Amino acid sequence: MGLIDSWDDFIVPPDLVRFHSEGRRLLVNPEISAWCTPDDVQYAVLAALVDRERGAGAAGISPRDVERSLAYLLLHYVIYLPGREPRPVMAAPGLKLVYYAITDGCNLRCPYCYASSEKALPGELDTAESMALMDEIADLGATTVIFTGGEPMMRRDLFSVVRHARSLGLRTNIITNATLVRDSAVAEEMSEIFDLVTVSMDGSTEESHERTRGRGTFRKTLHALKLLNEHGVRPVINHVVGKDNAATMEQFAEFASGFDIRMVRVMQQSALGRGKEDDATYGWQEYLAGHAFTWTHPAAKHLLPEGPKAAKPCSVKGNCGMGGVEIYVNSLGNVYPCKLITAPLDIAGNVRTQKLAEIFADPVLAEMRESSAVLGGSVHTDCAECYIRAACGGGCRAYHMADSGSYRRNSRQLCRQLRHQMISSIWAAVGAGPRTLVEDPDAFSPYLVRTGELHPVHEDWKAELTVRKSLPLVATRSAGKGCAS
Numbered sequence: 047m048g049l050i051d052s053w054d055d056f057i058v059p060p061d062l063v064r065f066h067s068e069g070r071r072l073l074v075n076p077e078i079s080a081w082c083t084p085d086d087v088q089y090a091v092l093a094a095l096v097d098r099e100r101g102a103g104a105a106g107i108s109p110r111d112v113e114r115s116l117a118y119l120l121l122h123y124v125i126y127l128p129g130r131e132p133r134p135v136m137a138a139p140g141l142k143l144v145y146y147a148i149t150d151g152c153n154l155r156c157p158y159c160y161a162s163s164e165k166a167l168p169g170e171l172d173t174a175e176s177m178a179l180m181d182e183i184a185d186l187g188a189t190t191v192i193f194t195g196g197e198p199m200m201r202r203d204l205f206s207v208v209r210h211a212r213s214l215g216l217r218t219n220i221i222t223n224a225t226l227v228r229d230s231a232v233a234e235e236m237s238e239i240f241d242l243v244t245v246s247m248d249g250s251t252e253e254s255h256e257r258t259r260g261r262g263t264f265r266k267t268l269h270a271l272k273l274l275n276e277h278g279v280r281p282v283i284n285h286v287v288g289k290d291n292a293a294t295m296e297q298f299a300e301f302a303s304g305f306d307i308r309m310v311r312v313m314q315q316s317a318l319g320r321g322k323e324d325d326a327t328y329g330w331q332e333y334l335a336g337h338a339f340t341w342t343h344p345a346a347k348h349l350l351p352e353g354p355k356a357a358k359p360c361s362v363k364g365n366c367g368m369g370g371v372e373i374y375v376n377s378l379g380n381v382y383p384c385k386l387i388t389a390p391l392d393i394a395g396n397v398r399t400q401k402l403a404e405i406f407a408d409p410v411l412a413e414m415r416e417s418s419a420v421l422g423g424s425v426h427t428d429c430a431e432c433y434i435r436a437a438c439g440g441g442c443r444a445y446h447m448a449d450s451g452s453y454r455r456n457s458r459q460l461c462r463q464l465r466h467q468m469i470s471s472i473w474a475a476v477g478a479g480p481r482t483l484v485e486d487p488d489a490f491s492p493y494l495v496r497t498g499e500l501h502p503v504h505e506d507w508k509a510e511l512t513v514r515k516s517l518p519l520v521a522t523r524s525a526g527k528g529c530a531s
């Protein structure tokens with residue numbers, strides 16, 4: 047018995063989409079982020095399956111080719127046999143990362159700062175309370191504490207708290223503007239107590255860096271980078287990109303190659319905190335400039351040492367991890383789902399009055415970790431019909447919120463970028479080059495295999511956000527994972 051004998055039973059995902067570029071056809075299954083590039087015969091067999099209701103068969107194609115084509119489509123998870131559909135499940139995510147803003151105090155006043163940091167707040171957790179927090183984080187099974195702020199180096203007891211965290215087996219990271227890493231002794235101590243040091247740099251010249259970070263900061267941060275390197279620390283550089291510095295990524299990449307660093311993490315400037323008032327927020331033009339640079343310029347390898355990343359087949363990204371894999375504790379001990387989601391309504395509890403484990407079970411956090419772009423949930427309702435929902439997982443909810451006003455609602459502009467980014471990675475995974483990735487805008491237009499029409503969400507960035515009706519999803523919560531059927 048061959049596959050052809052099950053002809054009437056094959057399932058074609060309702061919103062399977064296809065893209066075209068340079069004579070190639072790319073099929074993408076939104077349910078599990080599976081894809082393939084069928085040849086003409088394989089695509090004709092798929093089209094015949096879609097047309098079954100109209101009584102069409104695979105006329106004109108030899109039984110051998112039909113059999114081979116069905117095997118190809120099945121193996122690439124763009125069609126299924128009943129009972130063998132992929133069934134993604136939400137594994138209950140364990141807490142891994144805790145961002146701890148050990149102080150709100152900061153020596154700089156960056157105009158875009160989401161934390162709006164200035165002076166230390168009255169009533170910040172003291173040394174003993176910070177140490178007790180480390181105990182609770184370790185007890186809860188988290189692996190890593192990321193010290194942030196404000197400027198964490200403003201806290202005199204920072205290194206004692208960090209040493210305590212390490213003694214509990216926690217990994218310790220810091221995000222710092224590095225202006226207070228003034229001498230060799232400090233850099234040496236940092237090399238001993240931090241597993242990862244992240245230094246923020248906004249430009250490769252005094253002018254571009256100090257435009258946001260303020261006078262005198264470029265020289266100080268450069269000095270710190272040298273000291274850290276001398277003591278064997280290979281920092282990550284956080285590089286916030288907005289309208290004003292999007293065009294200088296090449297210079298920044300070359301500048302970064304002069305240091306021993308792990309990677310440059312390029313971060314979009316978001317309109318959060320003080321950033322709401324700053325009009326240099328990242329947009330579509332900045333995205334396109336970064337996209338072209340990333341996929342075509344040799345210097346991009348300095349930004350991402352492994353080079354631009356191709357997508358992995360048959361993957362399902364549930365959500366961004368807020369409230370599940372990661373949480374945020376502010377300097378007063380308030381616990382939030384993420385460092386960027388910090389409205390009064392988003393407080394899940396306070397470590398002064400409750401155990402962290404109890405707070406972790408709070409509905410504010412549980413709702414977020416149980417919501418998913420693929421399986422549905424209150425935080426991701428706008429994602430239900432998207433053709434890249436499994437690959438994307440719903441994006442950064444805080445970045446959505448910066449534009450839409452709520453982390454439960456998508457930013458149409460961010461979705462436009464995310465879709466372009468995900469489809470780029472998929473094209474790259476099937477070997478497409480710059481002609482497709484950068485020069486062919488049509489390569490990103492999704493056509494529904496069932497109807498031949500352009501997918502309705504593709505151009506939704508042109509319209510106001512409205513409430514969507516959900517498509518039924520094949521995915522269920524019952525069993526299996528990813529492409530395992």
Ligand SMILES: C[S@@+](CC[C@H](N)C(=O)[O-])C[C@H]1O[C@@H](n2cnc3c(N)ncnc32)[C@H](O)[C@@H]1O
Pocket residue numbers: 152158159160161194195196197198221222223244245246284286313314315316317318321
């Ligand atoms: C809030 S700062 C705290 C740590 C430290 N003061 C520093 O600047 O590195 C943490 C990181 O968030 C970045 N950041 C701040 N506001 C941002 C925004 N509106 N959009 C994107 N990144 C932002 C900073 O550049 C920094 O890398």
Ligand code: SF4
Pocket residue numbers: 152153154155156159160161162163195196197223
């Ligand atoms: S980004 Fe960092 S250095 Fe700049 S104001 Fe915010 S906390 Fe301070």
Ligand code: SF4
Pocket residue numbers: 419428429430432433434435436438439440441456460461462464465
């Ligand atoms: S692109 Fe937008 S709609 Fe699509 S899955 Fe990502 S966040 Fe959701």
